Amino acid sequence: MKYTVTSAEASKMLKKILEEKNIVLANERQSSVFNASLGEDIDSVRPVYDYKETQKTLEFFDRKVRALKHAINCFNVSQVVGDTGMTIDQVLIYIPQLTEMRNRLYDMQNRLSKQRTSVGGIGSNTVIDYRYANYSVEKAKEDYTRVSDELRMIQTALDVVNTTVKMEIEIPD
Numbered sequence: 001m002k003y004t005v006t007s008a009e010a011s012k013m014l015k016k017i018l019e020e021k022n023i024v025l026a027n028e029r030q031s032s033v034f035n036a037s038l039g040e041d042i043d044s045v046r047p048v049y050d051y052k053e054t055q056k057t058l059e060f061f062d063r064k065v066r067a068l069k070h071a072i073n074c075f076n077v078s079q080v081v082g083d084t085g086m087t088i089d090q091v092l093i094y095i096p097q098l099t100e101m102r103n104r105l106y107d108m109q110n111r112l113s114k115q116r117t118s119v120g121g122i123g124s125n126t127v128i129d130y131r132y133a134n135y136s137v138e139k140a141k142e143d144y145t146r147v148s149d150e151l152r153m154i155q156t157a158l159d160v161v162n163t164t165v166k167m168e169i170e171i172p173d
Contacts (some may be wrong), residue, residue: 003169007075007088007162010169014068021061028054060065065170071169079165093157097149105144113137 005013031049038040076088086094117131 001171001173003119003171004166005169006164007072007079008165010068010072010075010167011162011169013169014065015063017061017068021065022060024054024057024061024135027056033049047094060172067171068169070165073169079161079167081154081161084154084157088158088161091154095151095154095158098147102147102151105140105147108133108140109137109144111137111140 003013028049031047032051032054034045034047036045073089076092079088080086081088081091084091111133113133115131116128118129120127120129
C-alpha cells in the first residue's frame with residue numbers, strides 16, 4: 001500500500017508497527033513453552049500457539065519495517081534541510097557535534113581568566129597557586145552563543161522538514 005507522509009508521520013507508523021510486533025513476540029514468549037505436572041492432562045494446560053503462523057506474522061512485520069526504514073533512509077539522504085546545504089542524514093550527524101561543542105564551550109565560558117586553586121605552605125611561607133585560562137574567556141562566550149544559536153536554528157529547520165515535507169512510502173500489505 002502506498003502512503004504519502006511526512007517524516008514525523010513515518011516515524012509514528014514505524015513505532016506502531018514495532019509495538020505490534022512486540023505484542024506478537026511477547027505472546028510467543030508466553031505461549032511457545034509451558035509447564036505441566038506429571039500426571040496432568042497436557043492438552044488441558046497447553047496454551048494456544050501456532051508456530052508457523054507466528055513466524056509468518058513476524059516476517060510480515062519485518063518486511064514492513066524494512067520498507068519503512070528504507071524509505072525514511074532514502075528521504076534522509078536526499079532531502080536538504082532549509083538553507084543549511086545539508087541533507088537530513090548530515091544534519092543528524094551535525095546536531096550531536098554541535099551539542100558536544102556547545103557543552104564544551106559552556107564550561108570554557110564560565111571559567112575565570114585567573115582563579116585561585118590552592119593555598120599551601122608552612123608557617124609564614126604561604127604559597128598561592130592560580131589557574132589561568134589559556135584562551136580568551138570572552139571569545140569562548142561569543143562562540144558559545146554562536147554555536148547555541150546555530151544548534152537552535154538547525155533543530156528548528158529539521159523540525160519544519162520533519163513535519164511538512166511529504167515522502168512516498170510503499171509498505172507491503
